[in-house]
Amino acid sequence: MNAANAVIDPLTAPSRDGENDRPRLGRPLLMTPAQVLERIASLAREGNLFRVHHVEPGLYARARRQFGSWAAAVKAAGLDYSEALDAARRRSLQTRRQRPPATD
Numbered sequence: 001m002n003a004a005n006a007v008i009d010p011l012t013a014p015s016r017d018g019e020n021d022r023p024r025l026g027r028p029l030l031m032t033p034a035q036v037l038e039r040i041a042s043l044a045r046e047g048n049l050f051r052v053h054h055v056e057p058g059l060y061a062r063a064r065r066q067f068g069s070w071a072a073a074v075k076a077a078g079l080d081y082s083e084a085l086d087a088a089r090r091r092s093l094q095t096r097r098q099r100p101p102a103t104d
């Protein structure tokens with residue numbers, strides 16, 4: 001195989017400035033299932049499972065890939081997913097702006 005037809009692995013190819021440690025776009029860095037579960041449990045202890053798909057999209061994507069769904073990943077972390085949803089909904093209702101009363 002000559003250099004013109006060589007297949008370049010985008011994960012190991014050097015960047016234009018010759019460095020290999022710059023952050024890459026696309027899939028998040030690899031995490032083991034145990035690391036994913038520990039991070040989910042940590043977020044739950046901090047009360048930060050609400051809108052995790054916006055705050056930590058890489059974790060959310062990795063959890064869905066490894067466990068099939070975010071709910072399954074939360075459950076595998078030993079948490080009650082329905083309770084987590086209920087708590088998030090309560091927070092959302094408390095922080096939602098109230099509409100002023102309609103005047104007719």
